[in-house]
Amino acid sequence: NAGVTQTPKFRVLKTGQSMTLLCAQDMNHEYMYWYRQDPGMGLRLIHYSVGEGTTAKGEVPDGYNVSRLKKQNFLLGLESAAPSQTSVYFCATQEYGYTFGSGTRLTVV
Amino acid sequence: DQQVKQNSPSLSVQEGRISILNCDYTNSMFDYFLWYKKYPAEGPTFLISISSIKDKNEDGRFTVFLNKSAKHLSLHIVPSQPGDSAVYFCAASEGGNKLVFGAGTILRVKS
Numbered sequence A: 001n002a003g004v005t006q007t008p009k010f011r012v013l014k015t016g017q018s019m020t021l022l023c024a025q026d027m028n029h030e031y032m033y034w035y036r037q038d039p040g041m042g043l044r045l046i047h048y049s050v051g052e053g054t055t056a057k058g059e060v061p062d063g064y065n066v067s068r069l070k071k072q073n074f075l076l077g078l079e080s081a082a083p084s085q086t087s088v089y090f091c092a093t094q095e096y097g098y099t100f101g102s103g104t105r106l107t108v109v
Numbered sequence B: 001d002q003q004v005k006q007n008s009p010s011l012s013v014q015e016g017r018i019s020i021l022n023c024d025y026t027n028s029m030f031d032y033f034l035w036y037k038k039y040p041a042e043g044p045t046f047l048i049s050i051s052s053i054k055d056k057n058e059d060g061r062f063t064v065f066l067n068k069s070a071k072h073l074s075l076h077i078v079p080s081q082p083g084d085s086a087v088y089f090c091a092a093s094e095g096g097n098k099l100v101f102g103a104g105t106i107l108r109v110k111s
Helices: none
Strands: A004-007 A010-013 A017-027 A032-038 A044-048 A066-068 A073-078 A087-094 A098-100 A104-108 B010-014 B017-023 B032-038 B045-051 B056-059 B062-067 B072-077 B087-092 B097-101 B103-109
Touching: A004 A087, A017 A044, A017 A087, A032 A073, A032 B097, A044 A066, A044 A073, A044 B045, A044 B087, A044 B097, A066 B045, A073 A087, B010 B017, B017 B032, B017 B087, B017 B103, B032 B062, B045 B056, B045 B062, B045 B087
Parallel strands: A010 A104, B010 B103
Antiparallel strands: A004 A017, A017 A073, A032 A044, A032 A087, A066 A073, A087 A098, A087 A104, B017 B072, B032 B045, B032 B087, B056 B062, B062 B072, B087 B097, B087 B103
């Protein structure tokens, strides 16, 4: 999806390992979001940011941390991965509408 | 407790016919509703939206209906095309931020 880039696209982690997912946007949008998608659950909001230097918790924040040091980047961190964090993660930016990235598929074994 | 519910996990429709996807919500504070379409290995893309001050919004083959008293909205696709086969998510928000999504409905349009 134009304007929102997520890296990596795929990753397999062992339980207890840490990693950071990067979301980068080139649209100068203030609002950025991290969602996870699980079968039968739709997309659930993990954390969000309303501007550079701000972050806030969403519906399912436990086990995740985020940072928005630069306006164009929104990082999602897993300090100690658990199998329950196996999911597809989507980043989105918002101006008037939402623009989603193409997702990161994470498997925790 | 899911605030936005899509009770039909899947729907199969013949090409050329109407597809009707349904969505119910529980939060009466929601004032903006959207439908997103998602293909495999891609992010959701915006399809159509409706404000709570309206009861219908139309965009080409896509029409969204909102029944506030029943806390129900529906997406109509007429005529359905094979390229419409995807997962459709209903979403809602208060003031346009922090979308709350339903679980999605898989639409299959058969040719």
